[in-house]
Amino acid sequence: MLYRNGDNLKNGLIEFLSDKKKVTIFSPYIKSSTLKKLLRSPGLTCEQIVVRWEPKDLAMGSSDLDVYNICKKENITLYMNNRIHLKLFTNNFEDAFLGSANISERAISDDLNSCNYEVCSSLTSITRNDRLYLNKIINESTLVTDEIYSLISEQIPKIDPSINNTAFKLSNSALQTSDFLITKLPMIDTPELFWDLYSSRKEVNSAQEENCFCHDTLLYKINKTGLQKDVFFETLATNFFGLPFISSFLQEVDSSSRITRHGETRGGLSFGAVRRWFSGNTTTAPAPRAFELTSNVRILYAWIESLSDKKYSVTIPGEHSQVIKRN
Numbered sequence: 001m002l003y004r005n006g007d008n009l010k011n012g013l014i015e016f017l018s019d020k021k022k023v024t025i026f027s028p029y030i031k032s033s034t035l036k037k038l039l040r041s042p043g044l045t046c047e048q049i050v051v052r053w054e055p056k057d058l059a060m061g062s063s064d065l066d067v068y069n070i071c072k073k074e075n076i077t078l079y080m081n082n083r084i085h086l087k088l089f090t091n092n093f094e095d096a097f098l099g100s101a102n103i104s105e106r107a108i109s110d111d112l113n114s115c116n117y118e119v120c121s122s123l124t125s126i127t128r129n130d131r132l133y134l135n136k137i138i139n140e141s142t143l144v145t146d147e148i149y150s151l152i153s154e155q156i157p158k159i160d161p162s163i164n165n166t167a168f169k170l171s172n173s174a175l176q177t178s179d180f181l182i183t184k185l186p187m188i189d190t191p192e193l194f195w196d197l198y199s200s201r202k203e204v205n206s207a208q209e210e211n212c213f214c215h216d217t218l219l220y221k222i223n224k225t226g227l228q229k230d231v232f233f234e235t236l237a238t239n240f241f242g243l244p245f246i247s248s249f250l251q252e253v254d255s256s257s258r259i260t261r262h263g264e265t266r267g268g269l270s271f272g273a274v275r276r277w278f279s280g281n282t283t284t285a286p287a288p289r290a291f292e293l294t295s296n297v298r299i300l301y302a303w304i305e306s307l308s309d310k311k312y313s314v315t316i317p318g319e320h321s322q323v324i325k326r327n
Contacts, residue, residue: 003120005101006112013089013097013108016122019043022092028052029102030083032064038103039074046076050141057168059159061163070147075286079141082167086137087267088118093131094207096123122300131214132224143178145283146176150278177283179244182296184219185278186240187212190302194234198222215306219243237307245281250304250326252277253312259324268315268325271297 012266017023017038019127030051040045049071057063071078088098099120101107109115126249142148152168159166188194188209196202197213204210217224220239222232240246257267269277274297275290282288301314301324 001121001218003097003099003122005107006109006115009099009101009118009120010108010110011095012122013038013120014041016089016097017041017044020091021045022047024090024093024134024138025049025103026084026086026088026134027103028087029057029062029104030064030067031104032066032070034103034105034108035067035070038108039070040119046074048077048079048138050079050081050084050138052082052084053144053152054082055155055159055168056161056164058156059161065149065153065156065324068144071144072285077285078142078144079138081137081141083140084137090126090134092207093134094125094210096126096130097121099124106315128210128214129224131211132218135214135218141178141285142175143181145174145177145285147171147177154279155321176244180248180281180283181245182278182282182284182288182293183215184243184245185296186219186299186303191233191236191297191306194236198227198232199229233307237309240303240307248281249274249277249300250312253324254326268323270323271321274324 003009004174012133018041020043023044025046025048027049028051030049038044047066051063051067053063058065068078070076086098087101088094088096097120099118101116101118101120106114106116107118117306122198148170151170151174188197194201194213194216197204197209198217204213216222220236222235222239227235241250253269256269272290278293278296279287279290301322304312305314311327312324313327314322
């Protein structure tokens, strides 16, 4: 069935969004007034939105800068990506509502006489390749932060809409905030489990595990199929340790570890100290509290021990918390 704007599209979209708890939205153009209405869909929890936000879009009013303030208020992560043209809603990357409609009054309307002609459709399930494609877009997008919002706000009045191919001037420090998101940490429990899922030695047993697999496949730039085991682990280790969030953390571990005159390694970081470090250094907003990172840290420990070729170890000295240190 097609959802037709001015007829059944608006109600169909609200019905699709209702009672969904992990919604991601992709839309090149978003008007804040229409977004507010959609976010009031019963039982909806939206986790992230990707908008295009080219300078001309904002200068001409095709999109609203106030979308960022709405996202901050609703604890929604906002990304911008000037390559997106798709218009798609998905819950936990399991289904999709998609079509030609952006998020605006004319694109999502009850009034057939004044609206744009738009059609959408819905899918109850999408494939792994679909999930990888959508996650790739997010992985390549720029996180919108207070700093980026401020920089863009200052530049909008100076934009000449008649000039094409302009771009916002954003500092490297502003752009690097995307490197320190909690989503830049591994999600599969261990590299070994990742290999078992990749090589089909083990079947994915839940939607959550499937999403974790897609996340790590993209984050660590693993080919979809065909890698031999040794190449898989070599690629995984290189790309894992090459990420800025991981390398910065290991620099902290290195500085806290010391070699005694008897050749023993002492020091390191306790489990609690590691959670506090990630809570204090992430650009995820709002920053997760330290105790909320327990699962992330346990997974991270397993990856570091497995892939570091014994350069790092996790120990339990006496009855104390786990300690990670450089050997």
